[in-house]
Amino acid sequence: MGFANSIKFLQKIKFASRMFSTQVKEKKIKISSDISVNIVESGQGKKSILCMPGALGSAWTDFKPQIELLPKLLPDYKIIAWDPPGYGKSIPPQKQFGLDFFNKDAEYAHQLMLELGSPNYSILGWSDGGITAIILAGTNTKAVEKLVIWGANAFINEEDVKLYEAIRDVKKWSPRMREPMEKIYGVDGFPKLWSDWVDIMTLIYKEKKGNICMEEVEKISCPTLIVHGKKDPMISPEHVPYLKEKITNCSYYEFPEGKHNIHLRYAEQFNKLVSEFIKR
Template identity: 35%
Template sequence: MASQTKHLVEITPEQIQEFKNLAKEQEKTFLSEDAIVDTVEHVDVSHLYQRIEVKGVSINYVKVGTGEKPVLLMCGSVGAGKSIPPERDFSSKESFLHGDIEFAKILMQKLGYPKFSILGWCGGGTEALMMAGKYPEVIESLISINSKAFFGHEDMAFYNLMSDISNWSELARSSMVKVYGEEYFFKCWMSLITLYKRIYDEEEGNLCTEFLSKIKCPTLLVHGQLDPVAPVRHVHFIKERIPHAKVHIMEKGKHNLHLRYPEEFLAIVEQFLLELS
């Protein structure tokens, strides 16, 4: 599918090359060819799929594990996976971010969990931060991974480059097309980028900063030192506004650190959750 690049912010040729280099680094971990990531990617969990109706929408979910403390896992964007229809609505923060956390809260209530912990990665981590600040009476603990609370100029320059999917590797692009089909994936991605631009222009890039000071539950912030999508400065910004949060920087970690280093990642998360039990 042909695509046209529309600059979201002004960037120099030097910055374009820099972000192309970052994009290449991101492609190495977006869907890494490493054996351990390949193994994770090809685990078939379709037999675990379950469905429940939330606000008139049939939500697909997977329930695994044992224990008394439920943990909701929130992945990143784009298209809502097996919970289509309806199509994703990226027209505003209210329909997208706030809508997602409202669905998540009702989902857990319907499953019998009025209180729970939440773990979110990337955009799901942003929503986890929002949820912990908006519903402090519901969220018992929070784990946010490689997340942002705002967009800066450099972040938007990166999204500007990645809005043109011809800059994506074939591996990264085909993985999304496999799930969503080319037309729907492209539609979702461009709608999301358009929303990001509007948030950057009209709200100074604010995603959820107003919720950070309201977070009172135990909080763990995990971040990859080498993440090109959410550079490490973002975790320091969040930490400054959640003083009680614990921070763990994975020195070799990039954006998909949970896939590249699953044993280390799981050990960090499990230790945090078990200490709270």
């Protein structure tokens, strides 16, 4: 009986292992004739949530706690995190930072969801991914069911430009912040790509008077949750009040001690907050 029970126990472990291994899948999806994007999927639900990373970010660098933990809180949903074209494992192509690169990423993201057979979906958007999410929700109002954004802004002001310039030199970053990006883009490639990002944000400020998505933000109709780290050093103070004013159907939650990466620093609390909002 002891041996038989041991065999059954091992079989249960193997079964659980197989279940866990199928819980997270990583693959490439072709979204156009010349672009394929890398995605990470977790969960078994029929509904979908798209996670959109920040500048130069990827599914794993920016959304690991959500990929691994949200399926348990949202069993009816599949969590999909992507590497936008030119970021992470979605290379080639090389990232093209034009004045409309946020809009193009929004188009690519929507096309991805169509390719996955999910024409209706919710979005979690952080930082640059939050900007892309605003554009996507504002231009595809029938597709986006719910929206969660944090660390995002609809425009760039002079204070933002000074902030970007202050963090241009990645050699001044802490190893904890710099090394994950160096692993993806290389020690030489990362500083160049980051400097290109700073350049385009500055150009948007100069050429478009800072307007990134001020029209789209007013067109959002889906229920929206704005989450904010009160001590976020990456966006100037006026951005959150602006979003709260312009998005009519929105609620707000603040992490008093939170900074820019609240979904990573306070992952358990953040995931619970998001799951409760999505299930409403």
